Amino acid sequence: MPGMKIGDLARRTGTNTPTIRYYEEIGLIPRADRQDGGQRRYGDEDVKRLTLIRRCREFGFPIEQIRSLVTLAEEPGRSCLEARDLSREHLAAVRTKLRELKALERSLVRFVESCETACAGGPGPDCTILEDLAKPSGRAKVAAGMGRGTGRRRARGS
Amino acid sequence: MPGMKIGDLARRTGTNTPTIRYYEEIGLIPRADRQDGGQRRYGDEDVKRLTLIRRCREFGFPIEQIRSLVTLAEEPGRSCLEARDLSREHLAAVRTKLRELKALERSLVRFVESCETACAGGPGPDCTILEDLAKPSGRAKVAAGMGRGTGRRRARGS
DNA sequence: GGTAGGCCTTCAAGTAACTTGAGGTTCAAG
DNA sequence: CTTGAACCTCAAGTTACTTGAAGGCCTACC
Numbered sequence: 001m002p003g004m005k006i007g008d009l010a011r012r013t014g015t016n017t018p019t020i021r022y023y024e025e026i027g028l029i030p031r032a033d034r035q036d037g038g039q040r041r042y043g044d045e046d047v048k049r050l051t052l053i054r055r056c057r058e059f060g061f062p063i064e065q066i067r068s069l070v071t072l073a074e075e076p077g078r079s080c081l082e083a084r085d086l087s088r089e090h091l092a093a094v095r096t097k098l099r100e101l102k103a104l105e106r107s108l109v110r111f112v113e114s115c116e117t118a119c120a121g122g123p124g125p126d127c128t129i130l131e132d133l134a135k136p137s138g139r140a141k142v143a144a145g146m147g148r149g150t151g152r153r154r155a156r157g158s
Numbered sequence: 159m160p161g162m163k164i165g166d167l168a169r170r171t172g173t174n175t176p177t178i179r180y181y182e183e184i185g186l187i188p189r190a191d192r193q194d195g196g197q198r199r200y201g202d203e204d205v206k207r208l209t210l211i212r213r214c215r216e217f218g219f220p221i222e223q224i225r226s227l228v229t230l231a232e233e234p235g236r237s238c239l240e241a242r243d244l245s246r247e248h249l250a251a252v253r254t255k256l257r258e259l260k261a262l263e264r265s266l267v268r269f270v271e272s273c274e275t276a277c278a279g280g281p282g283p284d285c286t287i288l289e290d291l292a293k294p295s296g297r298a299k300v301a302a303g304m305g306r307g308t309g310r311r312r313a314r315g316s
Numbered sequence: 317g318g319t320a321g322g323c324c325t326t327c328a329a330g331t332a333a334c335t336t337g338a339g340g341t342t343c344a345a346g
Numbered sequence: 347c348t349t350g351a352a353c354c355t356c357a358a359g360t361t362a363c364t365t366g367a368a369g370g371c372c373t374a375c376c
């Protein structure tokens with residue numbers, strides 16, 4: 001059913017409509033079929049592709065890397081193993097990010113707790129915020145795998 | 159020991175030197191003391207502050223949000239509870255990101271595995287890449303908490 | 317003491333990945 | 347047939363840096 005409008009696709013994939021047009025412009029997604037009036041129409045394929053793209057973008061994979069994955073995925077056969085290897089690399093990077101994110105979580109938990117005790121009755125004079133939050137935790141230069149790019153989301157409403 | 163040069167600070171925190179200067183310029187970190195020749199000198203405080211900043215940036219917290227956390231942290235007393243609340247929000251956002259990142263991890267694992275079987279002997283004609291990777295997994299519009307901004311890292315060497 | 321090389325300085329321009337805005341068109345509902 | 351939401355294009359703005367040019371400082375070796 002290639003009857004989906006850009007807004008529908010946007011809703012289904014959690015993307016802004018201008019972003020979809022932008023992706024088309026830079027050739028990350030193929031140029032959509034147009035209706036008589038010039039409006040874009042999409043199908044289920046497009047939902048899948050865009051879902052994958054957004055998921056990767058969320059976690060900072062740069063567009064060019066996603067492009068290579070997606071185009072590999074598009075050519076059937078020939079490059080299946082290549083795609084697998086690329087995904088493996090992605091996977092390793094994701095796991096690195098997971099570890100780091102957990103470290104940040106721990107830091108924050110510790111901080112909130114210490115804040116609870118320290119400032120219990122009301123704001124105290126020294127919350128040791130930097131002490132608690134910014135502990136070295138091992139590494140300095142992160143060797144963050146392939147991560148780059150923005151991974152941004154819309155600001156929340158409230 | 160406030161004898162650290164900008165390059166040392168950079169190495170210790172995993173930041174590029176121009177980025178440090180940039181942070182100073184936008185007032186995210188205080189203007190560093192200068193030596194006679196005009197070179198910046200830093201101390202341990204600066205390492206802590208920058209470590210915290212970079213950690214948050216890694217996971218997409220926008221600079222303005224980090225700025226409010228850091229300046230809260232800097233004024234002792236008065237705003238300890240405020241800082242705690244802010245960190246709580248950060249924590250919630252981090253946990254959301256953790257969940258999503260785990261979902262992406264699972265997708266990738268599933269994909270790599272299916273690739274291993276499907277393309278076992280060599281590249282096959284249909285790897286179901288999009289099928290496997292871009293499964294809906296529940297939500298569409300993510301409501302990702304506070305995340306925005308870029309969270310970028312240097313590209314890896316290899 | 318001079319000079320090579322590596323660090324540092326400022327300032328300006330470039331980049332990625334969008335977002336926002338202006339100004340106009342299309343289309344489904346009433 | 348009109349109205350209003352959703353669409354279109356094109357241009358400019360934004361965030362968070364990165365890269366480059368043109369030069370200054372500083373340690374080390376000859």
